[in-house]
Amino acid sequence: MPADLSAATLARVPERMRPRARPGGAATAAGAGAAPGIVHLGPGAFHRAHQAVHTEDATAASGDDRWGILGVAPRSTGVVDRLAAQDCLYSLTEAGARGRSTRVVGALTATLALTRDRPEVVAAIASPHTRIVTLTITEDGYTGGDAVTVLADGLLARLAAGATPVALVSCDNVRNRDQVLRRAVDAAAARLEPGRRRALAEFVAGAVTFPGSVVDRITPAATDRDAALASAALGVRDAAAVVTEPYSSWVLTDDFPGGRPRWEDAGVTFAADVEPFERLKLRVLNAAHSALAYLGGPAGHRTIAAAAGDPRLLALVRRMVHDEVAPALAAHGTPVADTRHYLDTVLGRFANPHLPHTTAQVARDGSRKLPVRILDTITELRRAGTMPDAATSVVAAWIRTVRNPVSDDGGPLAVVDPLLSRGVLADPGRATAAEFLRLLTADGDGALAADEEFLALLDARVRELDRHGTAAVLG
Structure with a gap:
C-alpha cells in the first residue's frame, strides 16, 4: 500500500x-x-x-x-x-x-x-x-x-x-x-x-x-x-x-x-466591471446547464455529459442561445458572435466524459436558479415584443418535474428545491403554471407573471410535457 x-x-x-x-x-x-x-x-x-x-x-x-x-x-x-x-x-x-x-x-x-x-x-x-x-x-x-x-x-x-x-x-x-x-x-x-x-x-x-x-x-x-x-x-x-x-x-x-x-x-x-462576464455566464453556461438538466434528466440521461451528447437537446440549447439569449445580451452590448462562440466552448466542456456531473445535481434548487438563468432573458424579450419558445420550454420542464417527478420511462426523479422544503406550495402536484411563475418572479417587478400571452404558452408547454414527455419539445 x-x-x-x-x-x-x-x-x-x-x-x-x-x-x-x-x-x-x-x-x-x-x-x-x-x-x-x-x-x-x-x-x-x-x-x-x-x-x-x-x-x-x-x-x-x-x-x-x-x-x-x-x-x-x-x-x-x-x-x-x-x-x-x-x-x-x-x-x-x-x-x-x-x-x-x-x-x-x-x-x-x-x-x-x-x-x-x-x-x-x-x-x-x-x-x-x-x-x-x-x-x-x-x-x-x-x-x-x-x-x-x-x-x-x-x-x-x-x-x-x-x-x-x-x-x-x-x-x-x-x-x-x-x-x-x-x-x-x-x-x-x-x-x-x-x-x-x-x-x-x-x-x-x-x-x-x-x-x-x-x-x-x-x-x-x-x-x-x-x-x-x-x-x-x-x-x-x-x-x-x-x-x-x-x-x-x-x-x-x-x-x-x-x-x-x-x-x-x-x-x-x-476588468473595470464584472457584470458583463457574469451576465454572459448566467445566461449561456448556467442556462444551458439547466436546460440539459431539466430536459435531459426526464429523457433518461443520468449525466450532463450524456445529455450534451443528445442531438435533440443540443438543438434546443443552441436555439435558445442563438435565437433568444444572444439578442437579449446584444441589448446589453455583448456581440452576438461572442455569445455564440462562448456557447460552443461551453457545450464542449459539458460533453467531457471524465466529469460525472449528474443531471440531478444540476437540477437542484431550480426556484433559485431559474430567475437569473432563464427568466431574465424571457422578461427582456417579452418587453421587446418577442416570445421566447425554447427558454419557455426549459421553465415548463422544471415545473413538470416538480409537479410530477417521474421520467419519461416511469422512473423516479429526485427533486431538491427550497420551494418544496419550505412548504411554499402546499400541494405542488396540483399547483398551476401561473402559481409556479408567481413564485419564480416574486422578487421581480411582476410583469412576467401578469403576461397572459406568455402564461398561456407556458401552461400549454407544461401540459404537452405532461402528456407526451420531453419528446413534446424535443421532437
Whole structure:
C-alpha cells in the first residue's frame, strides 16, 4: 500500500507533479506555519480547483511568496482534517479530451475549523499579514451559519489591532456576489450593540473593499476511482484529491487595498466591471446547464455529459442561445458572435466524459436558479415584443418535474428545491403554471407573471410535457 501524501513523502512524487510553489514556506495544520496572506472560508473542492491553483501559479510566476492560504472550514471538519494530515498538500487532476494530468498543489499553508478553532480564525482575519479574505460558503452561507459572523468578529479585531485595509472576495456562484457579501457583513454588524456596530460600519466604509468576482470551473465531487487514479499517478495516497476540467476562468475588479498576488500572471482577467462576464455566464453556461438538466434528466440521461451528447437537446440549447439569449445580451452590448462562440466552448466542456456531473445535481434548487438563468432573458424579450419558445420550454420542464417527478420511462426523479422544503406550495402536484411563475418572479417587478400571452404558452408547454414527455419539445 502506498504511503500517504505529505511533505515527508513529496520526494516520492514525480518531479513534474510537485507543487509549482510553496507560498510562505512549509505548510502546517492548526495555523502554526508562516503567516498567510489570504484567509479562505470554505476550502472545498471548488476552491482547491480554482482560487488556490490560480494563487499557486501566480506565486510560481512572480516569486512573491507572501500569499499562502489559510483554509477555514465553516462547518464540517472532514476536509481540513484530511488536508492537515497531508501537510495541506492535495492533488489536482485535470481530466479532458486529452486525458488526465495530475499535480500536487501547495497553495494552502494551514487549516482551521471554525467549530473548534474560532479564536484562531478571528485572530487570522485580524492579522496584519492577512490582506485578502475569500469565501466559498454557498448561497445559504450569506444568510445563515457562522461564517459571516466570524468574519465580522475578525474585522472588529482587525480594527482593534490597527485597522489595516483588507479585501473581502466572494467566489461563490451567486449573482452580484460582491453586493451579497457586503449586505451580509452589514447584517452581521446590525446585530451588534450600537458602539461596536458604529465602529465596524466606519471601518468597513474606510478600509474594507468588496472586489467583484466571477468564477468558472466545473468541479464535481471526486469519486473513489478518481482518488485511485490520482494516487496511482503520484505514487502516494491522496485522501483529499480533486478532479476538475482543464478550463478555468476568474474575472476580478482590481480593488485590493492591501495588495494581492499577481493573478494576471496565472490567467486571471481584471476588468473595470464584472457584470458583463457574469451576465454572459448566467445566461449561456448556467442556462444551458439547466436546460440539459431539466430536459435531459426526464429523457433518461443520468449525466450532463450524456445529455450534451443528445442531438435533440443540443438543438434546443443552441436555439435558445442563438435565437433568444444572444439578442437579449446584444441589448446589453455583448456581440452576438461572442455569445455564440462562448456557447460552443461551453457545450464542449459539458460533453467531457471524465466529469460525472449528474443531471440531478444540476437540477437542484431550480426556484433559485431559474430567475437569473432563464427568466431574465424571457422578461427582456417579452418587453421587446418577442416570445421566447425554447427558454419557455426549459421553465415548463422544471415545473413538470416538480409537479410530477417521474421520467419519461416511469422512473423516479429526485427533486431538491427550497420551494418544496419550505412548504411554499402546499400541494405542488396540483399547483398551476401561473402559481409556479408567481413564485419564480416574486422578487421581480411582476410583469412576467401578469403576461397572459406568455402564461398561456407556458401552461400549454407544461401540459404537452405532461402528456407526451420531453419528446413534446424535443421532437
